[in-house]
Amino acid sequence: MSPPFRTASGGRIDRATAVEFIFDGQTLTGHPGDTLASALLAHGRHQVATSITLGRSRGIAAAWAEDPGGLVQVEEPFPEPMLLATTVELFDGLVAHGLPGQGRLADVPDSARYDAVHHHVDVLVVGAGPAGLAAALTAARAGARVALVDEQSEAGGSLLSGTERLDDAPALEWVAAAVAELAGSPEVLHLQRTTAFGSYDDGFVLALERRTDHLGAAAPRHVSRQRVWRIRARSVVVATGAHERPVVFADNDRPGTMLAGAARTFLHRYGVLPGRAAVVFTTNDSAYDTALDLSRAGVHVQAVVDARPEGSPRRREECEAAGIRLLPGAVVTGTQGVERVTHALVAPFADGAVGAGSAIACDLLLVSGGWNPAVHLYSQARGRLRYDEVLGAFLPGERLDGLTVAGSAAGVLDLAGCLADGRRGARAALTALGITPAADDRLPAAPESAVPTAPLVLWRVPDTSGADGSTSFVDLQRDATVADIARAIGAGLRSIEHVKRYTTIGTAHDQGKTSGVLTSGITAELLGIPVQDTGTTTFRPPYTPVAFAALAGRDRGRLFDPERVTALHEWHVAAGAVFEDVGQWKRPRYYPRPGEDMAAAVLRECAAARTGVGILDGSTLGKIDVQGPDAAVLLDRLYTNMMSSLKVGSVRYGVMCGVDGMVIDDGTVLRLAEDRFLVLTTTGGAAKVLDWMEEWVQTEWPDLRVHCTSVTEQWVTLPVVGPRSRDVVGAVFPGVDVSAEAFPFMTWRDTSLEGVPVRLARISFSGELAYEVYVNPWYAVAVWQRLLEAGRPHGITPYGTETMHVLRAEKGYPIIGQDTDGTVTPHDLGMAWAVSKKKPDFIGKRSFARPANADPLRKQLVGLLPVDRETVLPEGSQVVEFLADGELPPPPVPMLGHVTSSYRSAELARPFALALVRGGRERIGETVHVPVDGTLVPAEVTGSVLVDPEGARRDG
Amino acid sequence: MQLIACPWCGPREEVEFHYGGQAHVPYPDSPAELSDEEWALYVFFRDNTKGRFAERWNHTTGCRRWFNAIRDTTTYRFESVYRLDDPKPPVTELARSRRSTAP
Amino acid sequence: MAELLRTHPLEGWTTRFERLPDTVRITVEPYVAMVDVRLAPVGAEASAALGVDLPTTPGTWVPAGAGRAVWLGPDEWLLTSTTEAPEELEARVRAAVAGLGGSATDVSAQRIGLRLTGARVRDVLVKGCSIDLHPRVFGRGSSAQTLLGQAGVVLLALSDAGDDVLVLVRSSFAGYLADWLLDAALEFTPTPDR
Numbered sequence A: 001m002s003p004p005f006r007t008a009s010g011g012r013i014d015r016a017t018a019v020e021f022i023f024d025g026q027t028l029t030g031h032p033g034d035t036l037a038s039a040l041l042a043h044g045r046h047q048v049a050t051s052i053t054l055g056r057s058r059g060i061a062a063a064w065a066e067d068p069g070g071l072v073q074v075e076e077p078f079p080e081p082m083l084l085a086t087t088v089e090l091f092d093g094l095v096a097h098g099l100p101g102q103g104r105l106a107d108v109p110d111s112a113r114y115d116a117v118h119h120h121v122d123v124l125v126v127g128a129g130p131a132g133l134a135a136a137l138t139a140a141r142a143g144a145r146v147a148l149v150d151e152q153s154e155a156g157g158s159l160l161s162g163t164e165r166l167d168d169a170p171a172l173e174w175v176a177a178a179v180a181e182l183a184g185s186p187e188v189l190h191l192q193r194t195t196a197f198g199s200y201d202d203g204f205v206l207a208l209e210r211r212t213d214h215l216g217a218a219a220p221r222h223v224s225r226q227r228v229w230r231i232r233a234r235s236v237v238v239a240t241g242a243h244e245r246p247v248v249f250a251d252n253d254r255p256g257t258m259l260a261g262a263a264r265t266f267l268h269r270y271g272v273l274p275g276r277a278a279v280v281f282t283t284n285d286s287a288y289d290t291a292l293d294l295s296r297a298g299v300h301v302q303a304v305v306d307a308r309p310e311g312s313p314r315r316r317e318e319c320e321a322a323g324i325r326l327l328p329g330a331v332v333t334g335t336q337g338v339e340r341v342t343h344a345l346v347a348p349f350a351d352g353a354v355g356a357g358s359a360i361a362c363d364l365l366l367v368s369g370g371w372n373p374a375v376h377l378y379s380q381a382r383g384r385l386r387y388d389e390v391l392g393a394f395l396p397g398e399r400l401d402g403l404t405v406a407g408s409a410a411g412v413l414d415l416a417g418c419l420a421d422g423r424r425g426a427r428a429a430l431t432a433l434g435i436t437p438a439a440d441d442r443l444p445a446a447p448e449s450a451v452p453t454a455p456l457v458l459w460r461v462p463d464t465s466g467a468d469g470s471t472s473f474v475d476l477q478r479d480a481t482v483a484d485i486a487r488a489i490g491a492g493l494r495s496i497e498h499v500k501r502y503t504t505i506g507t508a509h510d511q512g513k514t515s516g517v518l519t520s521g522i523t524a525e526l527l528g529i530p531v532q533d534t535g536t537t538t539f540r541p542p543y544t545p546v547a548f549a550a551l552a553g554r555d556r557g558r559l560f561d562p563e564r565v566t567a568l569h570e571w572h573v574a575a576g577a578v579f580e581d582v583g584q585w586k587r588p589r590y591y592p593r594p595g596e597d598m599a600a601a602v603l604r605e606c607a608a609a610r611t612g613v614g615i616l617d618g619s620t621l622g623k624i625d626v627q628g629p630d631a632a633v634l635l636d637r638l639y640t641n642m643m644s645s646l647k648v649g650s651v652r653y654g655v656m657c658g659v660d661g662m663v664i665d666d667g668t669v670l671r672l673a674e675d676r677f678l679v680l681t682t683t684g685g686a687a688k689v690l691d692w693m694e695e696w697v698q699t700e701w702p703d704l705r706v707h708c709t710s711v712t713e714q715w716v717t718l719p720v721v722g723p724r725s726r727d728v729v730g731a732v733f734p735g736v737d738v739s740a741e742a743f744p745f746m747t748w749r750d751t752s753l754e755g756v757p758v759r760l761a762r763i764s765f766s767g768e769l770a771y772e773v774y775v776n777p778w779y780a781v782a783v784w785q786r787l788l789e790a791g792r793p794h795g796i797t798p799y800g801t802e803t804m805h806v807l808r809a810e811k812g813y814p815i816i817g818q819d820t821d822g823t824v825t826p827h828d829l830g831m832a833w834a835v836s837k838k839k840p841d842f843i844g845k846r847s848f849a850r851p852a853n854a855d856p857l858r859k860q861l862v863g864l865l866p867v868d869r870e871t872v873l874p875e876g877s878q879v880v881e882f883l884a885d886g887e888l889p890p891p892p893v894p895m896l897g898h899v900t901s902s903y904r905s906a907e908l909a910r911p912f913a914l915a916l917v918r919g920g921r922e923r924i925g926e927t928v929h930v931p932v933d934g935t936l937v938p939a940e941v942t943g944s945v946l947v948d949p950e951g952a953r954r955d956g
Numbered sequence B: 001m002q003l004i005a006c007p008w009c010g011p012r013e014e015v016e017f018h019y020g021g022q023a024h025v026p027y028p029d030s031p032a033e034l035s036d037e038e039w040a041l042y043v044f045f046r047d048n049t050k051g052r053f054a055e056r057w058n059h060t061t062g063c064r065r066w067f068n069a070i071r072d073t074t075t076y077r078f079e080s081v082y083r084l085d086d087p088k089p090p091v092t093e094l095a096r097s098r099r100s101t102a103p
Numbered sequence C: 001m002a003e004l005l006r007t008h009p010l011e012g013w014t015t016r017f018e019r020l021p022d023t024v025r026i027t028v029e030p031y032v033a034m035v036d037v038r039l040a041p042v043g044a045e046a047s048a049a050l051g052v053d054l055p056t057t058p059g060t061w062v063p064a065g066a067g068r069a070v071w072l073g074p075d076e077w078l079l080t081s082t083t084e085a086p087e088e089l090e091a092r093v094r095a096a097v098a099g100l101g102g103s104a105t106d107v108s109a110q111r112i113g114l115r116l117t118g119a120r121v122r123d124v125l126v127k128g129c130s131i132d133l134h135p136r137v138f139g140r141g142s143s144a145q146t147l148l149g150q151a152g153v154v155l156l157a158l159s160d161a162g163d164d165v166l167v168l169v170r171s172s173f174a175g176y177l178a179d180w181l182l183d184a185a186l187e188f189t190p191t192p193d194r
């Protein structure tokens, strides 16, 4: 059985197929092609929601995204809040309910897929109504690369809502032919259900395609549900149509009150009668089409209430023939009813004054206050708007390069005009791009339309209800009224932007599609200034709401942020490593044995490296190949110490500063040849240091004959660390004399392993005897295995970054970016020895001579030993000192600095820390205090090197 | 998402580039001879231009080349890009607006 | 060639790549010798020494013996070889350009190649590549250094139809990019494994 308000025939719905859905717990039926709104209306249901602050009943007030009333929550197939019943396409199994203003986010992850696609075109046409189709055809026929996007489920725009004819046939036949022609053009992308929601710089337009929403549970899982199209268009034609504008009157939010054009859409597109007895209230001719069509479909049109003194003389005869009462010079002043309008209050209206009224019974009150061109995308592209006195609307006020507005969006409101304007817009775009329009770009003939009677611009009907505008709703979603605007103005606000923020008008889900221009008009009226001077609030993307899931696209889970891994990653995983994020790198932090926590594992790993042998995957270290006759000159200018004096075969530690003299990176440098160095940087500094080198070479010293190339991933770096490291390395690489005499500390040697080149370097970041093994990552697994095998008799122990940190901190080796913060000089780190006094200049040198850098109270890197030999001071803790009397100074307590690194030491058998402390080196031997969990932990200030300060082990 | 025209690779999305601050601020010939104030001017002070501004960009995810650009800081529009060995173009004529004549 | 076991970053992806349809085939091209060449200006002398005219048009590549020469910058190229060992290629190229003020650096393991073939290749790439890959714009001989997803890549167009593209990606990003490509290809996979 057909629902009571479904017409017997017609509409764009598939009547042969029934779909079942549940709304507010009630099982109902509709058809494919319905929206949730049209299906509800077919069952006679207008009221779907209650308002957010006042709790007033709200119904379906429009037929698409401009609806301010019909907010619903979808529960099945997946919870989604704040959707409009008018834009939810009906499918089998839909479960939804009306909303009291706010929805509910799903509490389970959304398993649907979302993605994004980049697309480049010559011409992007937004809107597949008459103007947009004409524009797309014109551009396609010229051979241009075209995209046509339209937010509806099918092309046609306003033609879907009426009975217009083109070339003496139903206009939709032309639409079908146009769509077919576009489908046959290989360079045309035509997307329906796709909303261009943002227009940005350089022809960049974002559009959301709802690919499978309308399929419900039948949506294929491997296809994205929604897709963000990132369209780069050389030219954009905006043919987005116009939104009908209501007139504000008392109790204008009562369900059953609807825009006149929407009723026509429900009738023709969805085969739904939105009521049995209608009153039509208008200020212009367009609503007459609705009145006449509804009347023909069997709706009793009680009256057409036309605010214009003469009404529409042209349409009077048609109304009389249809038996429709015409009330010119009249307005609707209010409504009656409980959850649905039962009466419209109608009164004479002349010269702005409202006379004595009477009630007309109706279950449908249709309103038209004129049309607002949908200028959103134009305005987002920073196009200025101008107010049109005749239309009572804002129109594009200037031409923009690369963006043309056409059709109703440009204020052209007749069919023939829209077709011609669409073609004009496309031709203008093509010409600007140097593309010749096709000789034959014929458009269909639209019947001659008579000149309509001029509309009356009427924002609101004076409130005669006694409510003083407090039930005259401007923004239904925000429950904001004429009284609220008056209050804003009474509070002294003049700017429309301020009125918006005071009243919250236009800040809801619909972003003021129906309320924005009304607010400008009413504000101007109350201020007694021209509407042009009030202007509009700023149009910002998105045009309609876009789910965060769609914006995130595929950048979720594993693809959220790239994980960089070394060539040994699989080995680390298999070995049960616990990983640490170091930038985008995944590095083993420690390798726990069964039952071990991190502290236990790290103590074991540290002990192995200090007493036996450990091995680390240090491949993430940044590596830069610096090559050319002037390579040494470049490094001398960028490092604080001398690199040109480094001998081939040797290694030197170096510090790099910014022009301000602050340390930006450190590392070791291998001289490979007279004209070639391998520069090692910190893991985090790899890209930064290469960029730094390139910046100086390219912008300041282009005369230097030097080239810098990243080789970070060209070499794995495997430090073999500890007193037994010599045995292990010597066993794996018998071709190298690994003795201290033949291969001293801070030198490197090349060798090979079964023909594969290998480089060994005596570099130590642990203070122990150590050899770093460099090899092409293709052979990383093989070499790592060889080292482990050779180390097995010595108990070789793989260790992670945590142990690496403990070992280096025990030696006082700072980590740039952890123990420094951009305000630390080499001198502050106790590295005056690494600052050349011989070089006439290097980056940062001049800044060292600034008086601030000679201040003895600068923060300096020192060691801290908690006196209780127990507390691991939290990194980041503040350091304070007691007064001579053993008391804390009165608040605010001066801060001396902070703890930068802190660990438990196996070697020292106690916790220790590094800290930046004001005048720190002068304080060595003193006791400072560190607040930890509300108690002050005393700590002795020491030098920063706590293990083997003489370096005997390292050099051994 | 703006496009920036790399002088070599052509127009690319802005995310492929890094900003390098004001252009044509050369490293001083003899830093040691500068007063603290002169040195501080080089290290810390840059113009804060409203309007057309000569600045440096690096096509980091592309060809890694540094280049210069004249950009209008009020509209963000790039007026021109030029290579480091090109002379600085005159920054006098009026900014070319996206707007042309009113209809 | 060496006896030592070789591995590449995408060993673990082989079976998943094999399940892809013919419209999006992904083949890993590991162990290709590559050298980063720096040289300015490039002239006949360099061409003679290297045996290839280094392309001077930005965004292009040319065949070079059993490999390719790819424009990376106004004084920078990537030379690849499938027949030489990395150290051989580096030595040969350095010998050719050193006297001309150029340099050569072995970068064979810096990047790994993923060759994408099939009718859907462009549909996969446009999900994360902002440059115009229309075959008229990005036909055979074109190259680009850009972002694919969140990974820096070098793209080489190997055909005029847009159905054969080599993606060179930094080795440490290879796993990310492989996952990204498999995910992007999912909608073209008849029996999605999820």
Ligand SMILES: [Zn+2]
Pocket (backbone or CB within 6 Å): B006, B007, B008, B009, B010, B059, B062, B063, B064, B065
């Ligand atoms: Zn570039």
